[in-house]
Amino acid sequence: MTPAARTQAAIELLDRILAAARDQGAAADTLIARWFAERRYAGSKDRRAVRELIYDAIRLCGERPETGRAAMLTLVAQRPEIAATFDGSPYGPVSIEPSEPVATAGYAPGWLIKKLRASDIPIEEQAALLGRAPLDIRVNRLKATRDQIAAELPGAEPLAFLPDGLRLPPETKVDQLPAYAAGQVEVQDAGSQLVALAAGAAPGQHVVDLCAGGGGKTLALAALMDNRGSILACDIDRGRLQRLPERAARAGVAIAETRLLNPTREAEQLEDQRARADLVFVDAPCSGTGTWRRNPEARWRLSHDRLDKLVATQRHVLGIAAELVRPGGALVYVVCSVLDEEGANQVQAFLKAYPGWTTVPLAPGAGKPRGAGLRLTPLADSTDGFFVAKMVRPW
Numbered sequence: 251m252t253p254a255a256r257t258q259a260a261i262e263l264l265d266r267i268l269a270a271a272r273d274q275g276a277a278a279d280t281l282i283a284r285w286f287a288e289r290r291y292a293g294s295k296d297r298r299a300v301r302e303l304i305y306d307a308i309r310l311c312g313e314r315p316e317t318g319r320a321a322m323l324t325l326v327a328q329r330p331e332i333a334a335t336f337d338g339s340p341y342g343p344v345s346i347e348p349s350e351p352v353a354t355a356g357y358a359p360g361w362l363i364k365k366l367r368a369s370d371i372p373i374e375e376q377a378a379l380l381g382r383a384p385l386d387i388r389v390n391r392l393k394a395t396r397d398q399i400a401a402e403l404p405g406a407e408p409l410a411f412l413p414d415g416l417r418l419p420p421e422t423k424v425d426q427l428p429a430y431a432a433g434q435v436e437v438q439d440a441g442s443q444l445v446a447l448a449a450g451a452a453p454g455q456h457v458v459d460l461c462a463g464g465g466g467k468t469l470a471l472a473a474l475m476d477n478r479g480s481i482l483a484c485d486i487d488r489g490r491l492q493r494l495p496e497r498a499a500r501a502g503v504a505i506a507e508t509r510l511l512n513p514t515r516e517a518e519q520l521e522d523q524r525a526r527a528d529l530v531f532v533d534a535p536c537s538g539t540g541t542w543r544r545n546p547e548a549r550w551r552l553s554h555d556r557l558d559k560l561v562a563t564q565r566h567v568l569g570i571a572a573e574l575v576r577p578g579g580a581l582v583y584v585v586c587s588v589l590d591e592e593g594a595n596q597v598q599a600f601l602k603a604y605p606g607w608t609t610v611p612l613a614p615g616a617g618k619p620r621g622a623g624l625r626l627t628p629l630a631d632s633t634d635g636f637f638v639a640k641m642v643r644p645w
């Protein structure tokens with residue numbers, strides 16, 4: 251592809267990504283992969299170049315741009331050398347008119363910037379939310395040691411505070427490593443590893459992972475439990491949950507069982523678990539403001555209404571979780587968001603609604619206290635943004 255054709259491809263893909271963000275369609279990565287699957291003539295260098303143009307443009311625009319071209323013109327304002335690719339050539343974009351609309355640069359839509367500020371996320375932190383995410387892996391201590399894996403992987407750096415974490419050079423193809431096929435490593439952001447560690451799951455315990463999804467944290471918890479005890483991994487999403495058994499088998503995790511829940515009947519379906527769990531882990535659905543480094547277009551999917559619905563769902567799953575904790579047992583609440591309404595305020599409301607429950611201060615070596623919990627941010631901790639809190643049920 252010529253440089254002009256790459257710019258035009260990025261514009262067309264941005265149009266699809268913007269429409270999907272507006273209509274709650276597929277993620278940018280999925281749309282890009284589909285587009286290239288239909289265009290086999292594009293080589294790996296073309297893919298990389300187009301992807302970079304797209305993500306650079308997305309990161310740069312605060313409000314959702316009207317068109318892909320307006321987004322790309324914002325990038326041109328920052329990187330004038332791209333302007334030459336608007337050359338009107340057969341596969342390239344038509345030349346730039348001086349009066350053309352350009353999207354507004356910024357870190358997020360205005361209403362979200364207000365929410366971030368109100369949650370004490372200053373401008374430097376807002377910028378870091380849109381940085382490039384590093385490539386972190388968790389060594390599966392059931393099958394290997396961190397030293398062993400680090401010795402196999404050139405450039406691997408141990409992650410501070412994480413006994414099993416390694417940061418890899420960004421171009422590493424983890425899924426092609428023999429250690430990956432052998433279940434010795436999993437791709438997992440340092441923040442995800444830290445919140446699993448902070449939960450304090452111990453060997454022999456009975457744990458309910460209420461929002462287990464594909465089991466990323468279930469597997470981390472199982473390793474920390476030394477594969478002893480039991481984990482009931484639940485979710486309402488069949489597609490996600492059904493990936494878990496295969497992943498668990500690869501990782502040598504033998505203590506996880508799955509249970510698909512119906513979103514209106516969870517309490518009934520979990521009746522046999524009532525007041526039984528030593529630990530209930532709630533990795534709740536959230537706005538994902540802490541993962542914009544990976545999905546920067548996600549900030550255009552949010553709205554006041556959607557955020558309110560997520561906060562209500564979080565309250566709902568917390569209520570279900572509370573009933574499953576045994577007296578003296580713990581409930582760990584996690585969101586990959588830095589907004590207080592999903593984190594500190596949610597826990598404050600829980601403590602008000604459940605008198606007698608207490609919080610445990612968490613000190614996993616990173617993060618800052620926020621309300622009754624702890625917040626991790628990309629700028630301060632070099633992790634995705636997270637909020638985590640641990641509540642203990644009275645005896």
Ligand SMILES: C[S@@+](CC[C@H](N)C(=O)[O-])C[C@H]1O[C@@H](n2cnc3c(N)ncnc32)[C@H](O)[C@@H]1O
Pocket residue numbers: 460461462463464465466467468484485486487490511513516533534535536563567
């Ligand atoms: C942040 S994701 C979980 C990610 C997962 N723990 C991991 O580490 O990969 C939140 C999950 O909560 C699930 N969920 C939403 N509502 C739920 C409910 N009422 N009960 C259980 N799970 C729910 C979603 O389907 C989603 O998979």
